Amino acid sequence: MSTGLNPRKLGFMTFFARQGYEFKPFPLIRSFQIKTNVWDLLSREGKKVIVANLPNIHIACKINGYMICGWLFLDENNLTYPPNLKMELDRACGGYEVDLVVPSFRSGTAHDVVPFSNKEYIERSREIIEKRF
Numbered sequence: 001m002s003t004g005l006n007p008r009k010l011g012f013m014t015f016f017a018r019q020g021y022e023f024k025p026f027p028l029i030r031s032f033q034i035k036t037n038v039w040d041l042l043s044r045e046g047k048k049v050i051v052a053n054l055p056n057i058h059i060a061c062k063i064n065g066y067m068i069c070g071w072l073f074l075d076e077n078n079l080t081y082p083p084n085l086k087m088e089l090d091r092a093c094g095g096y097e098v099d100l101v102v103p104s105f106r107s108g109t110a111h112d113v114v115p116f117s118n119k120e121y122i123e124r125s126r127e128i129i130e131k132r133f
Contacts, residue, residue: 039065039067040063043065046064049063049064049065050066051068052068052070053132054070057073058072058075059073060080061081066080066082067080067081070099093130094131095131099128100116
């Protein structure tokens with residue numbers, strides 16, 4: 001969506017693929033970096049950009065502005081660009097959170113699922129929305 005390219009031109013159609021014959025999901029973006037995202041194009045033109053909480057941005061990259069990874073991020077240490085933005089977010093909201101479910105690719109599962117009751121789910125969702133706001 002952010003590249004303007006269709007799945008054929010990108011070379012993939014989903015967030016995950018198989019590794020060998022076992023279904024051990026891993027993010028496809030690990031293997032290459034696409035530099036035709038709208039924020040890359042704007043950055044190259046000298047425009048300031050802010051990219052925040054978009055799913056499938058696995059590692060924050062250098063842009064002319066600020067980037068906060070979204071769901072399916074890979075590394076807490078590379079969650080923001082510039083890197084010190086994470087500390088500012090933590091300080092501003094009492095501990096920044098990306099989502100209710102945090103992916104875990106090291107365990108070989110798509111994500112670590114924590115069961116919530118409906119009430120807990122609604123409360124946690126509101127907390128995270130408030131932190132993002």
